[in-house]
Amino acid sequence: METVEKLTKTLRSHGMKVTPQRLMIFRILENNTSHPSAEDVYKRVKKIYPTVSFTTIYKTLETLRDLGEVRELIIDEDRKHYDPNITNHHHVICSTCKKIHDVFEDFSSHVKLPDFVQENYTVSGFQITFYGTCTMCT
Amino acid sequence: METVEKLTKTLRSHGMKVTPQRLMIFRILENNTSHPSAEDVYKRVKKIYPTVSFTTIYKTLETLRDLGEVRELIIDEDRKHYDPNITNHHHVICSTCKKIHDVFEDFSSHVKLPDFVQENYTVSGFQITFYGTCTMCT
């Protein structure tokens, strides 16, 4: 995700509006490596801005996703998670507590697209998910 | 997944029962590479066994998952998919039609667990998901 400052300009250039609710969400996401769910974001915004609605959180996250500013992670079976780090990286998820951590190793030189995939798909990228149990949960 | 025949024995040895509904579900899953959702399975069972309930489908898929006979795929944001092939392999998903295909390349020798993951997690495995658009949807 860009900085909040740049993001502000990006929104305006798209004819979108910069509201205090959105600013708060942007600030919460900026440099956030905790892979929050919509509810996580909601709770944190609510502390400072008690009247926010879930609707606004969902709509804003959708907007950010559509702008390519955050990546929607489909890793946890229970809920979606949001990652403001849109650079190539991967994840480990603990099967017990569902906490997600980043894996910054670059596997791209090792993970070659198989022929059949190349022939039948226009691949935009790949994601490696490591499954396991974290030390806290062991 | 084992063959329907073996699966029958496995269930019995666990004090579980082999019902016609379950048999039908097993047969639908056997050698199935289409990564069906619960609804896909439901529709197919319903054709032959019109009184089945969704509950039975869900419960049976849960049972098979708990027995390690099928793998639950968290890849499609809309629904879970089930894969009777529990050997190590990966997937491509089309962002448009959501169809999932197998990728049988073995990347295990190339995807080394990063130190930090090894230290903090007991990793059971990893899954590579390729994202893209299939030729049908282009």
Added chain:
DNA sequence: CTGTGTGCAAAACGTTTGCATGCCT
């Protein structure tokens, strides 16, 4: 002033659960 964003309530969706009944073993 225009139109995008907000917030509420309600709906939608896939999935799970409680419970009475059915049937495998």
Added chain:
DNA sequence: AGGCATGCAAACGTTTTGCACACAG
């Protein structure tokens, strides 16, 4: 006979939607 499985309806948790109002530009 006993207990696990089935099927219905209702509940669930997350996410989406319709709509009136608010406010950024």
